[in-house]
Amino acid sequence: MSASRSSASPAAEAHDATEGTVGTGAPGRDRYLVIGNPIAHSRSPEIHAAFARQTGQALSYDRLLVPATPPEAFGRAVDRFFAQGGRGLNVTLPFKEHAFAHARRHSDRARLAGAVNTLALDGDTVVGDNTDGPGLVIDLRDRLGFDLAGKSVLLLGAGGAARGVVMSLLQAGVGALVVANRTPARAERLATQFNASPALRAAALPPVGAVALSAARAADLIVNATSSGVLAGGLALPPELFEGCTLAYDCVYAARPTAFMLQARRGGASRTADGLGMLVEQAAESFLIWRGVRPATAPVYRMLRDAISAEAAGSDAAGAGDAR
Numbered sequence: 001m002s003a004s005r006s007s008a009s010p011a012a013e014a015h016d017a018t019e020g021t022v023g024t025g026a027p028g029r030d031r032y033l034v035i036g037n038p039i040a041h042s043r044s045p046e047i048h049a050a051f052a053r054q055t056g057q058a059l060s061y062d063r064l065l066v067p068a069t070p071p072e073a074f075g076r077a078v079d080r081f082f083a084q085g086g087r088g089l090n091v092t093l094p095f096k097e098h099a100f101a102h103a104r105r106h107s108d109r110a111r112l113a114g115a116v117n118t119l120a121l122d123g124d125t126v127v128g129d130n131t132d133g134p135g136l137v138i139d140l141r142d143r144l145g146f147d148l149a150g151k152s153v154l155l156l157g158a159g160g161a162a163r164g165v166v167m168s169l170l171q172a173g174v175g176a177l178v179v180a181n182r183t184p185a186r187a188e189r190l191a192t193q194f195n196a197s198p199a200l201r202a203a204a205l206p207p208v209g210a211v212a213l214s215a216a217r218a219a220d221l222i223v224n225a226t227s228s229g230v231l232a233g234g235l236a237l238p239p240e241l242f243e244g245c246t247l248a249y250d251c252v253y254a255a256r257p258t259a260f261m262l263q264a265r266r267g268g269a270s271r272t273a274d275g276l277g278m279l280v281e282q283a284a285e286s287f288l289i290w291r292g293v294r295p296a297t298a299p300v301y302r303m304l305r306d307a308i309s310a311e312a313a314g315s316d317a318a319g320a321g322d323a324r
């Protein structure tokens with residue numbers, strides 16, 4: 001759940017979170033929200049509106065900005081939303097762990113991730129799930145035609161996104177999975193959680209982990225699940241890491257190739273992809289949980305890709321105008 005513009009002002013969204021009706025909704029429609037801070041950039045309302053049109057479902061889906069403090073603000077907003085008849089929520093930064101703590105029941109993948117991006121009601125019980133892992137794996141398999149079975153994978157990062165995808169990668173049958181993180185203890189904790197899996201190892205990011213990472217140099221797939229910067233900066237990775245890499249995948253998405261994708265191309269990766277497909281697929285999995293139907297994702301992916309490109313072209317033109 002990343003990126004886009006909001007029609008509501010952040011101030012109005014914050015007001016919703018603290019008093020009165022949570023989200024606006026529409027009469028006769030089931031109500032859903034994406035909740036985060038910041039949230040105005042979220043593309044999720046466009047994605048779910050497209051899914052609803054395509055499948056003929058009567059629902060509304062809004063953004064809700066919740067203050068990051070006090071910590072109870074998140075739970076209060078969720079409880080109020082459900083008490084007012086809301087049917088489900090997506091959760092994004094920085095609340096995925098709050099959502100995990102707030103859910104009374106969890107799917108296996110949410111429990112292993114320790115993070116929740118989808119909340120639904122089962123009777124009166126708030127159930128937490130995490131659809132990031134299936135989102136990545138389905139995007140790799142169906143859109144990019146990448147078969148994970150037996151492949152060697154290097155996963156960069158050990159935050160919420162990385163934790164969310166480990167189980168799905170292992171279930172897809174990867175032959176080896178190295179999780180490398182700037183704070184190595186977090187990668188080690190993650191590997192320990194899956195200690196029944198001989199495929200999984202932990203490592204540190206360079207410079208500390210240069211040696212450990214060189215062991216992962218034969219990775220077929222390298223996934224960047226860090227939040228280290230989209231277009232500028234990026235990770236200090238040895239270029240030779242990408243030698244022999246068939247696909248370098250950045251969970252972040254943008255109109256243009258990200259810093260990680262450019263690094264990967266320079267290092268010799270055969271293909272690169274950003275995380276827009278993952279975003280659409282994780283949303284489709286949430287929609288399936290809530291509505292019992294999985295929308296076709298290819299047209300929605302195309303719609304978003306075109307919208308992002310058009311916005312970037314528009315801001316380039318505006319920038320050129322400003323410069324004159």
Ligand code: NDP
Pocket residue numbers: 001002093132135156157158159160161162181182183186205225226227228235251252253275276278279280282
């Ligand atoms: P978290 O904040 O939970 O984790 C951030 C991770 O990035 C940590 O592993 C952190 O390492 C690492 N990191 C941050 N800055 C640096 C740096 N300068 N150098 C090296 N490592 C760094 O974020 P999430 O895991 O939730 O999200 C990660 C990214 O994935 C975000 O950009 C998010 O937008 C994207 N995402 C995309 C999705 C999609 O559908 N396309 C879905 C979910 C997330 P450390 O532990 O050392 O702090």
